[in-house]
Amino acid sequence: MQNMLPAMQNSVNASISSAATPRVGKTSNAKEDRHFVTALARGLDVLSAFRSRDRMLGNQELARRCGLPKSTISRLTYTLTKHGYLEHAQDDSGAAGYRLGSAVLALGSAMLARMDLRQLARPLMQELADHSQAMVSLGLRDRLSMIYVENCRSESALTLSLDVGSRIPLATTAMGRAYLAVCTEGERQALMERIRGHDEAAWPQLRDGIDAAVAQYAELGCCTSFGEWQHDVNAIAVALRRPASRSVVAINCGGPGFKLSPQYLLGEVRPQLLALATRLQGMAGTV
Numbered sequence: 001m002q003n004m005l006p007a008m009q010n011s012v013n014a015s016i017s018s019a020a021t022p023r024v025g026k027t028s029n030a031k032e033d034r035h036f037v038t039a040l041a042r043g044l045d046v047l048s049a050f051r052s053r054d055r056m057l058g059n060q061e062l063a064r065r066c067g068l069p070k071s072t073i074s075r076l077t078y079t080l081t082k083h084g085y086l087e088h089a090q091d092d093s094g095a096a097g098y099r100l101g102s103a104v105l106a107l108g109s110a111m112l113a114r115m116d117l118r119q120l121a122r123p124l125m126q127e128l129a130d131h132s133q134a135m136v137s138l139g140l141r142d143r144l145s146m147i148y149v150e151n152c153r154s155e156s157a158l159t160l161s162l163d164v165g166s167r168i169p170l171a172t173t174a175m176g177r178a179y180l181a182v183c184t185e186g187e188r189q190a191l192m193e194r195i196r197g198h199d200e201a202a203w204p205q206l207r208d209g210i211d212a213a214v215a216q217y218a219e220l221g222c223c224t225s226f227g228e229w230q231h232d233v234n235a236i237a238v239a240l241r242r243p244a245s246r247s248v249v250a251i252n253c254g255g256p257g258f259k260l261s262p263q264y265l266l267g268e269v270r271p272q273l274l275a276l277a278t279r280l281q282g283m284a285g286t287v
Contacts, residue, residue, distance in 0.1 A: 181217035
């Protein structure tokens with residue numbers, strides 16, 4: 001938990017590219033669903049626009065990320081600030097903007113406190129991290145990203161500077177692909193349509209990667225990403241569905257490619273990752 005606030009509001013290592021940060025989309029179904037509250041959805045879009053590397057964001061950047069008029073963003077940020085979900089901030093040059101407020105941290109802390117699976121998974125993840133000399137992370141999906149909710153690394157390992165609260169893309173990472181491989185066919189197709197709409201030009205390559213990952217999961221029990229998210233990052237991942245909540249969680253193991261070759265990850269680490277997932281799946285039925 002002590003890592004959560006820095007992960008939400010401080011910079012992540014510069015190796016994380018803008019590809020890991022899908023633009024927050026416009027709310028599209030407000031007119032189709034009379035129960036849908038557009039203003040609430042837009043406010044949540046503003047909060048979701050913040051990424052772990054953002055020290056602060058101004059109204060203009062928030063408008064760009066959310067795809068909303070700046071005047072609308074101004075009203076939303078004013079309201080969110082009044083309720084403590086945003087705070088006024090200023091950068092070194094004196095430019096004004098906003099950062100996430102303590103009310104967001106309170107929500108995140110309450111959510112993580114309820115995730116008993118994290119406590120069950122952590123010792124198993126740490127054991128794998130120590131043995132593989134890699135980073136092992138537990139993640140949940142948010143829109144077109146996976147968010148780390150637990151993270152373990154070996155003290156002697158040179159690993160990625162990602163931590164709890166960090167986001168990675170759904171389509172090109174091992175963790176995101178494992179999620180897509182395990183979720184229902186209907187959910188996968190809906191997510192693939194959203195991925196396509198986000199980047200039409202890259203879609204053919206992304207589609208082929210996802211299709212290959214689904215087939216790979218059926219054959220190997222895991223998904224891979226060898227330089228497809230970041231050219232110097234290799235990882236493998238598994239996913240499992242929690243019986244009580246029916247939610248899907250994913251676990252990845254990865255790090256710098258020069259330390260973790262595909263052969264090592266698949267030959268040495270994969271059996272241990274699959275064993276971890278099997279043990280955790282049995283535990284998940286009790287939480």
